[in-house]
Amino acid sequence: MTADFAFEITARNGRARRGRMQLAHGVVDTPAFMPVGTRGAVKGITMAQLNDLGASIMLSNTYHLHVRPGDESIARAGGLHAFAGWTKPILTDSGGFQVFSLSGRRKLSEEGVVFQSHLDGSDHFLSPEVAADIQARLGSDIAMVFDECTAWPVTHEEAGAAMQRTLRWARRARDRFQALGDGRVPDLPRATPGQAQFGIIQGSTFKDLRDASVAGTIAVGFEGYAIGGLSVGEPSEAMYDIAGHTAEQLPEASPRYLMGAGTPVDLLEAVARGIDMFDCVLPTRNARNGQLFTRRGPISIKNARYADDLAPPDPDCTCPTCRAHSRAYLRHLFQAGEMASGILNTVHNLHFYLDTMAGIRKAIEFGIYEEFMKAFLQTYSEANQ
Amino acid sequence: MTADFAFEITARNGRARRGRMQLAHGVVDTPAFMPVGTRGAVKGITMAQLNDLGASIMLSNTYHLHVRPGDESIARAGGLHAFAGWTKPILTDSGGFQVFSLSGRRKLSEEGVVFQSHLDGSDHFLSPEVAADIQARLGSDIAMVFDECTAWPVTHEEAGAAMQRTLRWARRARDRFQALGDGRVPDLPRATPGQAQFGIIQGSTFKDLRDASVAGTIAVGFEGYAIGGLSVGEPSEAMYDIAGHTAEQLPEASPRYLMGAGTPVDLLEAVARGIDMFDCVLPTRNARNGQLFTRRGPISIKNARYADDLAPPDPDCTCPTCRAHSRAYLRHLFQAGEMASGILNTVHNLHFYLDTMAGIRKAIEFGIYEEFMKAFLQTYSEANQ
Numbered sequence: 001m002t003a004d005f006a007f008e009i010t011a012r013n014g015r016a017r018r019g020r021m022q023l024a025h026g027v028v029d030t031p032a033f034m035p036v037g038t039r040g041a042v043k044g045i046t047m048a049q050l051n052d053l054g055a056s057i058m059l060s061n062t063y064h065l066h067v068r069p070g071d072e073s074i075a076r077a078g079g080l081h082a083f084a085g086w087t088k089p090i091l092t093d094s095g096g097f098q099v100f101s102l103s104g105r106r107k108l109s110e111e112g113v114v115f116q117s118h119l120d121g122s123d124h125f126l127s128p129e130v131a132a133d134i135q136a137r138l139g140s141d142i143a144m145v146f147d148e149c150t151a152w153p154v155t156h157e158e159a160g161a162a163m164q165r166t167l168r169w170a171r172r173a174r175d176r177f178q179a180l181g182d183g184r185v186p187d188l189p190r191a192t193p194g195q196a197q198f199g200i201i202q203g204s205t206f207k208d209l210r211d212a213s214v215a216g217t218i219a220v221g222f223e224g225y226a227i228g229g230l231s232v233g234e235p236s237e238a239m240y241d242i243a244g245h246t247a248e249q250l251p252e253a254s255p256r257y258l259m260g261a262g263t264p265v266d267l268l269e270a271v272a273r274g275i276d277m278f279d280c281v282l283p284t285r286n287a288r289n290g291q292l293f294t295r296r297g298p299i300s301i302k303n304a305r306y307a308d309d310l311a312p313p314d315p316d317c318t319c320p321t322c323r324a325h326s327r328a329y330l331r332h333l334f335q336a337g338e339m340a341s342g343i344l345n346t347v348h349n350l351h352f353y354l355d356t357m358a359g360i361r362k363a364i365e366f367g368i369y370e371e372f373m374k375a376f377l378q379t380y381s382e383a384n385q
Numbered sequence: 386m387t388a389d390f391a392f393e394i395t396a397r398n399g400r401a402r403r404g405r406m407q408l409a410h411g412v413v414d415t416p417a418f419m420p421v422g423t424r425g426a427v428k429g430i431t432m433a434q435l436n437d438l439g440a441s442i443m444l445s446n447t448y449h450l451h452v453r454p455g456d457e458s459i460a461r462a463g464g465l466h467a468f469a470g471w472t473k474p475i476l477t478d479s480g481g482f483q484v485f486s487l488s489g490r491r492k493l494s495e496e497g498v499v500f501q502s503h504l505d506g507s508d509h510f511l512s513p514e515v516a517a518d519i520q521a522r523l524g525s526d527i528a529m530v531f532d533e534c535t536a537w538p539v540t541h542e543e544a545g546a547a548m549q550r551t552l553r554w555a556r557r558a559r560d561r562f563q564a565l566g567d568g569r570v571p572d573l574p575r576a577t578p579g580q581a582q583f584g585i586i587q588g589s590t591f592k593d594l595r596d597a598s599v600a601g602t603i604a605v606g607f608e609g610y611a612i613g614g615l616s617v618g619e620p621s622e623a624m625y626d627i628a629g630h631t632a633e634q635l636p637e638a639s640p641r642y643l644m645g646a647g648t649p650v651d652l653l654e655a656v657a658r659g660i661d662m663f664d665c666v667l668p669t670r671n672a673r674n675g676q677l678f679t680r681r682g683p684i685s686i687k688n689a690r691y692a693d694d695l696a697p698p699d700p701d702c703t704c705p706t707c708r709a710h711s712r713a714y715l716r717h718l719f720q721a722g723e724m725a726s727g728i729l730n731t732v733h734n735l736h737f738y739l740d741t742m743a744g745i746r747k748a749i750e751f752g753i754y755e756e757f758m759k760a761f762l763q764t765y766s767e768a769n770q
Binding site for chain 1: 424425426427428429430431432433453454458461462468469470692693695705709710711713714716717718720721723724725727728729732
């Protein structure tokens with residue numbers, strides 16, 4: 001275990017957990033949502049605005065930062081925190097998801113993956129060791145192991161092979177992580193000495209594969225455990241079912257992170273099944289496309305019906321956007337293509353996600369999570385605006 | 386005169402003036418720079434950010450707001466202040482500049498101008514009266530008369546004809562403005578009862594035409610006077626010369642506004658010649674293109690030399706961007722096409738412009754404007770980064 005890492009469960013309600021995760025750069029109250037800052041910036045806002053929103057942790061992408069501006073450059077700046085001007089915790093993914101889903105040409109071997117940069121076509125190599133090294137240079141608070149993520153649907157055989165490879169890579173990733181932590185890798189000091197590392201459970205929607213993945217990953221041993229390979233196109237019910245089935249077998253004392261999820265409903269359903277951490281591009285991406293999440297369901301601000309609507313986007317919301325601006329103004333900004341449209345919509349959507357997580361945490365503390373979820377879902381599905 | 390309007394000169398230094406302009410929505414200290422919020426939003430930032438920067442007045446465009454979302458719609462929202470969520474003063478131009486310079490097809494007559502919207506090709510009509518009516522609906526603190534702005538270069542004959550037409554239109558604009566103020570226009574209450582109106586001096590770079598324009602415009606009588614038809618491509622020296630020549634003849638007790646200027650150097654030179662107000666898209670537009678104004682001259686943040694430069698954009702700057710971020714990070718954001726690039730650069734450039742104006746005001750108060758200007762220009766031209 002890393003000295004700077006600690007996780008404590010402070011309340012339970014059914015399978016939902018209220019926790020407190022101590023990381024090198026601060027405390028994260030769980031269940032937590034991590035805004036996505038792919039390239040060291042959350043799309044649509046500045047770090048100051050992200051901080052004002054009360055985000056306690058940001059996710060950044062190892063693959064994107066490796067190809068530009070380069071992890072060596074970020075290391076020279078003192079790590080990603082210093083480079084981006086973000087003082088709170090950061091989780092970095094390992095690049096596995098990007099290499100397997102975004103990149104065009106790649107060559108996979110047991111050693112790792114050779115792939116071409118989406119920017120200039122130049123060759124790059126990622127492996128469990130290289131991904132650990134890059135994340136040591138970035139200096140994230142939580143580093144993820146390099147995994148092989150499968151698409152959905154996938155055959156049992158393919159999913160099994162990817163899961164087994166991910167297990168073998170988990171061992172190598174942990175060995176490298178520990179070598180880095182012990183100072184056994186010359187000329188590669190960690191930008192964040194107290195970095196933690198999470199393993200990733202694979203196995204697609206096959207429960208037997210998930211079971212084997214959990215057993216093998218726990219055997220290696222990590223500070224926390226992520227559930228990968230979900231939120232990749234499978235039906236919601238399958239995602240909830242597999243997430244819950246997997247979470248049940250993970251160590252009670254470790255945080256559980258459902259990668260890439262999801263909608264507000266996904267978050268509520270997953271928390272009910274024992275998940276502690278989330279990341280998703282939905283609030284930021286949809287903001288730029290004019291979709292605003294509200295307590296009564298999402299609305300499309302470009303709709304002509306809002307042209308003279310002087311109500312705030314979400315009358316129950318206390319965010320800076322809803323306090324200052326009407327739907328009519330936000331529609332105008334979207335129609336006019338003003339940058340302020342993306343900024344204000346992003347502020348609102350991230351506030352909605354973070355505020356929903358705060359509500360979830362309170363509900364678990366008060367022992368009313370089931371009622372909270374029921375009320376939320378009922379209001380959210382009214383779609384009566 | 387409008388009851389809510391007052392202008393007081395509190396200090397002089399040579400021909401430079403330090404003033405205080407009382408408008409319906411608050412006080413503007415002059416010399417003042419007005420950030421450009423063409424469509425009711427300053428490109429790149431939110432109203433909250435504009436307010437945090439300490440801007441005391443914003444400029445918006447009558448033409449753009451008339452064609453989208455429409456001044457009737459904005460009137461229903463309670464005027465532009467309420468619509469945009471901006472509580473401080475607003476100056477609206479008259480649409481003349483846009484109609485004469487931006488629009489493709491237009492038909493000019495003594496009555497006004499028929500033109501086609503740049504959005505959908507639909508026909509619109511602007512005249513001195515219509516422009517006054519639109520600005521009454523928008524409810525700006527300062528409305529501008531509808532003028533005929535000439536390009537540069539232009540013949541003496543053409544410039545003279547446009548200037549004479551602008552004078553005839555000034556009379557009609559003032560009559561309509563007063564009728565609106567007296568409640569003599571049915572069903573068109575001003576969104577801002579205490580609105581003021583500025584006349585516009587034309588005449589291109591011909592001093593005899595400027596003299597005639599000043600005399601005629603003063604004869605009509607306005608709360609303030611703008612110098613139009615400059616900053617349209619003429620050499621800087623011609624702009625300074627004509628601005629100074631014109632300003633000298635304008636009433637001492639009224640504010641003087643040099644439309645569309647300019648670079649930081651333009652602002653300093655014009656203040657030295659008695660100008661009180663400015664607007665320009667340079668700080669915001671150049672921000673989005675990666676140019677940052679600094680005390681040592683402008684820098685292009687996309688330059689590869691900044692890839693590992695951990696210094697702030699302007700080491701002498703106290704803006705939120707310079708306090709939190711390095712040139713290396715800002716270069717990365719620009720290269721990656723992140724929205725945060727435009728936001729952070731805009732915040733810095735507007736802060737630079739507004740801070741420069743604050744320095745100008747202090748220097749006039751202290752009676753050291755000449756020394757201030759000399760020191761500024763010397764540092765600004767070092768270009769030694």
